[in-house]
Amino acid sequence: MIETDEHKALRAAVAALGKRHGREYDRETLWAEAAKLGYLGVNLPEEYGGGGGGITELSIVLEELGAAGCPLLLMVVSPAICGTVIARFGTEEQKRHWLPGLADGSLTMAFGITEPDAGSNSHRITTTARRDPDSGDWILNGRKVFVSGVDITDATLIVGRTEDARTGKLKPCLFIVPRDTEGYGRRQIDMELSAVEKQFELTLDDVRLPADALVGDEDAGLLQLFAGLNPERIMTAAFGIGMGRFALARAIEYARDRTVWKTPIGAHQAIAHPLAQAHIDLEMARLMMQKAAYLYDAGDDVGAGEAANMAKYAAGEACVKAVDQSVHTLGGNGLTREFGLASLITAARVSRIAPVSREMILNYVSHQTLGLPKSY
Numbered sequence: 449m450i451e452t453d454e455h456k457a458l459r460a461a462v463a464a465l466g467k468r469h470g471r472e473y474d475r476e477t478l479w480a481e482a483a484k485l486g487y488l489g490v491n492l493p494e495e496y497g498g499g500g501g502g503i504t505e506l507s508i509v510l511e512e513l514g515a516a517g518c519p520l521l522l523m524v525v526s527p528a529i530c531g532t533v534i535a536r537f538g539t540e541e542q543k544r545h546w547l548p549g550l551a552d553g554s555l556t557m558a559f560g561i562t563e564p565d566a567g568s569n570s571h572r573i574t575t576t577a578r579r580d581p582d583s584g585d586w587i588l589n590g591r592k593v594f595v596s597g598v599d600i601t602d603a604t605l606i607v608g609r610t611e612d613a614r615t616g617k618l619k620p621c622l623f624i625v626p627r628d629t630e631g632y633g634r635r636q637i638d639m640e641l642s643a644v645e646k647q648f649e650l651t652l653d654d655v656r657l658p659a660d661a662l663v664g665d666e667d668a669g670l671l672q673l674f675a676g677l678n679p680e681r682i683m684t685a686a687f688g689i690g691m692g693r694f695a696l697a698r699a700i701e702y703a704r705d706r707t708v709w710k711t712p713i714g715a716h717q718a719i720a721h722p723l724a725q726a727h728i729d730l731e732m733a734r735l736m737m738q739k740a741a742y743l744y745d746a747g748d749d750v751g752a753g754e755a756a757n758m759a760k761y762a763a764g765e766a767c768v769k770a771v772d773q774s775v776h777t778l779g780g781n782g783l784t785r786e787f788g789l790a791s792l793i794t795a796a797r798v799s800r801i802a803p804v805s806r807e808m809i810l811n812y813v814s815h816q817t818l819g820l821p822k823s824y
């Protein structure tokens with residue numbers, strides 16, 4: 449059995465919530481309602497106000513909201529990355545401060561790793577953290593780009609590196625930077641995306657943080673980082689699958705009715721088959737997403753890493769194809785505002801690019817899975 453009865457019930461309940469909000473959703477209202485129903489913290493430990501489930505349950509929530517046309521992008525970062533990292537590696541105080549709020553939606557957190565000169569290559573990040581020897585405070589300097597939702601979250605989990613990391617190897621450290629900290633600036637990036645969550649360029653200019661802003665162990669950074677990045681990939685897969693399903697459902701509905709010859713256009717195999725293929729691709733992507741979530745929740749970080757990459761890849765490709773074919777199915781109406789599909793063409797591309805591009809996943813599978821040599 450791939451999904452338990454509880455999972456099916458969760459799917460149905462979230463789908464009903466999504467249906468009530470629909471494509472014209474108000475993000476804040478939906479966020480608050482989803483939080484109140486326990487959906488946003490479903491993966492967080494019960495003792496800190498969460499639902500005691502895992503990424504399996506959280507990905508069901510995001511997929512179903514997306515399939516209803518109202519995806520909550522911040523779920524990818526706030527409960528999935530930040531909540532997971534704090535729950536697994538935070539101090540008792542950090543857990544008590546952040547987790548109940550992340551679970552009930554009253555606190556939110558963004559996640560910043562990408563830098564102008566370190567997109568796909570996170571080994572090149574230069575945001576540095578230095579300790580003030582007198583106070584024990586951390587001083588952060590650097591720049592980040594494309595960080596989502598910084599304006600609407602209370603803090604950002606920033607990936608930096610310690611200044612004494614001279615080996616050239618990535619030695620990431622994770623810091624909680626509250627939104628209004630002195631020296632922490634943001635500028636909205638002008639994106640051609642019609643999403644409610646905006647992207648920001650961030651500047652960290654001698655940002656002073658207390659010693660307890662560091663999450664986890666300074667020397668176990670990579671392991672801790674991947675504890676958050678695998679859920680991010682799984683959740684991005686859920687985001688893409690949800691969006692693909694939303695577009696496909698609109699196209700199917702249209703193809704059943706629209707008649708330009710003797711039969712509805714859906715009877716023409718040139719229309720029906722690509723929609724059927726899109727459905728198959730989305731289902732296969734979901735299967736891999738479920739595998740990744742299962743492995744992750746079972747504590748198999750290594751196995752989950754490969755599956756999460758594959759799920760993200762499959763979902764990104766399936767989403768782009770489903771949206772493209774859906775727009776095409778509507779003919780001219782596919783590009784009207786009334787039918788609301790055209791804006792998904794750009795939105796769907798996000799699941800191919802972020803948080804790790806399709807090429808980098810192909811690289812990962814080439815090297816890690818197939819054992820092929822590296823070109824870079």
Ligand SMILES: Cc1cc2nc3c(=O)[nH]c(=O)nc-3n(C[C@H](O)[C@H](O)[C@H](O)COP(=O)(O)OP(=O)(O)OC[C@H]3O[C@@H](n4cnc5c(N)ncnc54)[C@H](O)[C@@H]3O)c2cc1C
Pocket residue numbers: 525558559560561562566567568569593594595596597641647798801802803804805806807808811824
């Ligand atoms: C809407 C949106 C939201 C985002 N939100 C966040 C966020 O909240 N936090 C955050 O930290 N980041 C975020 N990002 C950033 C995102 O993770 C990066 O855009 C992504 O990692 C790619 O990095 P890049 O844009 O620098 O592309 P680059 O690394 O410059 O890559 C450009 C192209 O080159 C290809 N390429 C690069 N290296 C190789 C190689 N070795 N082999 C083959 N091809 C290669 C890539 O696949 C890509 O197609 C977001 C991005 C978008 C678009």
